[in-house]
Amino acid sequence: MILITGSTGQLGQELVKLCQERGIAFRAVARPAFDFEQPESVAACFATAKPDLVINAAAYTAVDKAETDQDAARAGNHTGPLQLAQLCEAANIPFIHVSTDYVFDGAKGAPYVESDPTNPTGVYGTTKRDGEAAILNNTTAKAIILRTAWVYAAHGKNFARTMLGAARRFPTLRVVADQRGTPTAAPDLAQAILAIAARLQQTGWRPQYHGIFHATGSGETTWHGFATAIFAEAAASQKPPEVQPITTADWPTPARRPADSRLDCAKLTQVFGITLPPWRTSLGPIVQQLLTLDPPG
Ligand SMILES: NC(=O)c1ccc[n+]([C@@H]2O[C@H](COP(=O)([O-])OP(=O)(O)OC[C@H]3O[C@@H](n4cnc5c(N)ncnc54)[C@H](OP(=O)(O)O)[C@@H]3O)[C@@H](O)[C@H]2O)c1
Numbered sequence: 001m002i003l004i005t006g007s008t009g010q011l012g013q014e015l016v017k018l019c020q021e022r023g024i025a026f027r028a029v030a031r032p033a034f035d036f037e038q039p040e041s042v043a044a045c046f047a048t049a050k051p052d053l054v055i056n057a058a059a060y061t062a063v064d065k066a067e068t069d070q071d072a073a074r075a076g077n078h079t080g081p082l083q084l085a086q087l088c089e090a091a092n093i094p095f096i097h098v099s100t101d102y103v104f105d106g107a108k109g110a111p112y113v114e115s116d117p118t119n120p121t122g123v124y125g126t127t128k129r130d131g132e133a134a135i136l137n138n139t140t141a142k143a144i145i146l147r148t149a150w151v152y153a154a155h156g157k158n159f160a161r162t163m164l165g166a167a168r169r170f171p172t173l174r175v176v177a178d179q180r181g182t183p184t185a186a187p188d189l190a191q192a193i194l195a196i197a198a199r200l201q202q203t204g205w206r207p208q209y210h211g212i213f214h215a216t217g218s219g220e221t222t223w224h225g226f227a228t229a230i231f232a233e234a235a236a237s238q239k240p241p242e243v244q245p246i247t248t249a250d251w252p253t254p255a256r257r258p259a260d261s262r263l264d265c266a267k268l269t270q271v272f273g274i275t276l277p278p279w280r281t282s283l284g285p286i287v288q289q290l291l292t293l294d295p296p297g
Pocket residue numbers: 005006007008009010011012030031034035036037057058059060061075076080098099100101128148149150151152156157
């Protein structure tokens with residue numbers, strides 16, 4: 001039995017869908033029944049589920065709002081996940097947790113490896129980094145932490161949906177062209193996580209599974225490149241807008257983002273034999289779903 005937390009989120013929904021399609025036993029929990037701000041709700045959900053594995057897809061993900069909502073961000077990304085890891089430690093079951101490229105400051109100038117020093121530039125990244133550290137340093141949980149980036153899906157709030165909606169209202173969009181990274185399709189990340197779960201079941205726990213792994217789509221782009229690709233995929237349904245490249249300085253936000261948060265995902269391939277697909281390949285089907293199933297407003 002897999003306990004999936006944050007089942008209303010982008011990743012959580014994809015995990016639930018895949019488990020249903022594959023007949024994998026799972027229990028999905030979300031707010032208000034499972035709320036990191038209510039520790040007793042976390043303990044109660046865990047006790048009811050009696051899981052063999054926990055996949056934590058719950059997190060405080062509002063990067064800009066976190067700057068002024070620090071207590072909620074800390075509960076969602078640090079103290080809550082730590083509590084979940086402690087429950088897994090006590091039950092001696094593996095814990096798969098998800099973290100972010102925003103633990104880095106983006107100044108390396110090359111793809112980050114897992115052992116690179118972290119230096120988050122905002123509250124979101126800081127609380128995610130503190131969550132990682134607490135799980136690994138303050139528990140002996142069998143923890144696998146997957147750092148991902150630029151997550152999008154056919155549902156939920158994400159860059160692809162925002163861009164398609166904006167293009168219906170404006171003929172010209174200005175999009176930041178000096179932040180590099182890699183979009184990650186939530187279905188691809190969910191597949192990778194369930195492949196890890198299958199591996200755990202096959203081999204039992206092995207020491208090399210413990211720790212941090214980078215897990216993004218393959219390749220790289222900028223937000224401007226991502227936007228342009230989204231509109232290319234949508235061109236048959238909606239007229240592409242003009243996408244003007246701008247700098248980060250032209251688009252001030254409450255939280256500072258890393259300029260180059262590309263992640264080197266070789267360790268995931270070496271240890272688990274998993275490589276996420278090229279980001280550009282995964283984009284088309286999701287854009288089509290966004291346009292048909294859940295038309296952006
Ligand atoms: N989205 C990205 O671009 C991105 C980038 C890098 C890493 N990540 C990481 O990837 C993981 C999955 O992200 P996502 O895009 O699927 O996020 P998402 O769509 O924002 O979903 C987050 C989920 O967490 C739940 N949640 C929020 N606060 C909670 C709390 N206090 N207690 C319990 N549940 C809470 C949300 O519930 P409600 O529906 O009630 O709000 C939702 O189910 C997260 O760990 C995130 O940090 C995401």
